[in-house]
Amino acid sequence: MSAGHGAASPVRVLGKTVDEETRCAHYATALDVIAIRFACCGAYYPCHLCHAECADHPAEQWPRAERGRKAILCGVCSTELTISVYLDVDACPACAAAFNPGCKLHRHYYFQS
């Protein structure tokens, strides 16, 4: 990671990231710009596969009662969103970057329903 565009992210994203907007080896389309903090370790990863391949423990999902937690990072503007806000929007409320609608199919990897 080098200082490039915009403000440097204060949040470290683990896993197989391939650019500064948190795209990874698994998900690297224009819309794949978020990272998710995992309930098990509190670390941000770009996706569940990154966690599965890079963490040394099984992933845990956020319980419903924790939806007020900031656990989503917009890779474009580095704003952290709460889970409940993220589940309610199609784009970043801070910078308007569109989020991948396909991520909604993968919610169960990250959040208990």
Ligand SMILES: [Zn+2]
């Ligand atoms: Zn973990």
Ligand SMILES: [Zn+2]
């Ligand atoms: Zn990944």
Ligand SMILES: [Zn+2]
């Ligand atoms: Zn943003």
